Amino acid sequence: MASTSASLAQRALQLDALVRERAPLVHHITNHVVMNFTANVTLALGAQPVMAHAHQELEEMTGFASALVLNIGTLESAWIDSMLIAGKAASRRATPIVLDPVGAGATRLRTETARRLLDELDVTVLRGNPGEVLAVAGDAGKTRGVDSLAKTTDAIQAARLLAADRKMIVAVTGPIDVITDGTVTYEVANGHPLFGRVTGTGCAATTAIGCFVGVAPPEDRGLAVASALAVYGRAGELAADKSSGPGTFVPALIDALYHVPHAVDASSLRIARKS
Numbered sequence: 001m002a003s004t005s006a007s008l009a010q011r012a013l014q015l016d017a018l019v020r021e022r023a024p025l026v027h028h029i030t031n032h033v034v035m036n037f038t039a040n041v042t043l044a045l046g047a048q049p050v051m052a053h054a055h056q057e058l059e060e061m062t063g064f065a066s067a068l069v070l071n072i073g074t075l076e077s078a079w080i081d082s083m084l085i086a087g088k089a090a091s092r093r094a095t096p097i098v099l100d101p102v103g104a105g106a107t108r109l110r111t112e113t114a115r116r117l118l119d120e121l122d123v124t125v126l127r128g129n130p131g132e133v134l135a136v137a138g139d140a141g142k143t144r145g146v147d148s149l150a151k152t153t154d155a156i157q158a159a160r161l162l163a164a165d166r167k168m169i170v171a172v173t174g175p176i177d178v179i180t181d182g183t184v185t186y187e188v189a190n191g192h193p194l195f196g197r198v199t200g201t202g203c204a205a206t207t208a209i210g211c212f213v214g215v216a217p218p219e220d221r222g223l224a225v226a227s228a229l230a231v232y233g234r235a236g237e238l239a240a241d242k243s244s245g246p247g248t249f250v251p252a253l254i255d256a257l258y259h260v261p262h263a264v265d266a267s268s269l270r271i272a273r274k275s
Contacts, residue, residue, distance in 0.1 A: 008186075009269035012227035015212055015220075016260055020046030024066030024214035026207065027090075029053045029083050031073025031102065034200035037250070038069075041204040044257035045231075047211040053082040062089040066096075066214035071203055072113050073102035080113055087121035096124035096213045096221065100206040104128065105135025118166060124213060125225055126162070127171040127206045130155035137162045160185070171225050173205055177233070179226045186226035189270035190233025197246040201236075201253075208232040230269040231260055238263060 025048045030038060035051050042049035052061045055078075062068060068090040070083045090097050099121075101114035114136050117123065126136065137158040156178055159170040164182025172178045177188040195201040208228040216224035238259075239252035256263065 005270070005272050006266060008223065008226070008271040008273060009230070009266035011223060012230050012269050012271060013264070013266055015216060015224055015227045016045075016231050016264075018215045019211050020261065022066075022215050023048050024211060025050060025064050026067050026069060026210045026214055027052060027061055027065035027086065028069045028071070028207070028210075029079065029086055030069060030071035030100075030203065033073060034071070034203040037200045038071075038204050038207040040254050041207050041257060042211060044254045045208060045211045045260075047214065049207075053079060055082060055085055058082060058086040059089050062086050062095065063093065065090070067210040068095055068097045069100070069207055069210040070097065070117060071100040071102055071206065072104070072110055072117075073100070073203065075109055075113060080116075083117060084120060087117060087123075091122040094122075096210075097121055098125045098127060098206055098210045098213065099123045100203060101126065101128050101132045101136050102203065104132040111135050123166070123168050124221060125169045125171060125209055126166075127173065127202075127209055127225075129202065130172055130174060133159050133162070133170060133172050156180075169222050169225050171209065171229065173202060173229065177226075177229045179222060179229070181222050183275070184222055185274045186222065187272050187274055188226050188229045188233060189272075190230050190237060190268075192233075192236045192240040194240050194243070194246060194249045195233075195236050198250055205229060205232050226271050230271045231264065232257070234264050234268055235260060237268075 039049040163170040179186040212224040212228035235256035238256040243249040243252040
């Protein structure tokens with residue numbers, strides 16, 4: 001029997017509490033623009049961040065991590081190699097890998113790198129905007145820079161097919177987030193337009209996913225992705241209420257994520273299982 005929206009929201013809060021209890025180490029190989037921001041989001045959620053990309057330490061560092069987050073936002077050859085080294089080590093250990101294909105569809109380097117990582121690594125979750133997901137799936141993604149011009153509805157079927165083919169979870173984020181493993185699909189309606197006015201908020205959503213899948217059993221990872229996006233989106237709503245614009249939104253978001261256990265109740269998390 002499918003879970004009700006209320007029970008899904010309650011489970012989301014239980015997963016949030018588990019992140020704060022276990023404080024998983026989340027290893028990031030991410031872009032220069034968002035390193036500090038995503039590290040602080042990780043800490044605010046109760047997890048531990050490490051930003052390590054030197055080839056000499058990747059095997060050892062990956063052995064400590066509960067999840068690996070790969071973000072292709074500022075690519076160069078050495079960083080691609082770092083992602084492959086760390087990703088292969090994580091794959092051997094069955095450590096969940098979360099891939100953010102930032103700007104896939106905008107340039108051939110980004111699109112081909114995202115596909116190479118999917119081909120060579122056991123990626124657990126792909127999180128992107130509609131244009132990025134369409135580009136990775138092989139359709140003509142509508143991407144300008146790193147921003148999507150496509151709609152979530154344009155990418156849903158491609159996400160389902162990609163998830164089923166790759167045996168992974170695909171999360172398409174937008175006004176309504178869609179999370180699918182090709183069979184079971186969740187929708188999350190939490191969030192705020194100010195997310196789109198600050199750089200790195202999509203990358204931070206990927207970080208939140210890394211924190212949650214780092215503590216969830218494999219059979220619950222789809223729900224963990226939906227839970228992470230719901231908690232993160234709800235924190236954004238609370239932050240927007242306390243901020244006057246993009247400049248004050250970011251510190252308010254960090255505070256809101258930190259205060260989730262006391263400020264967020266299940267009734268405010270809008271998660272639905274669609275199939």
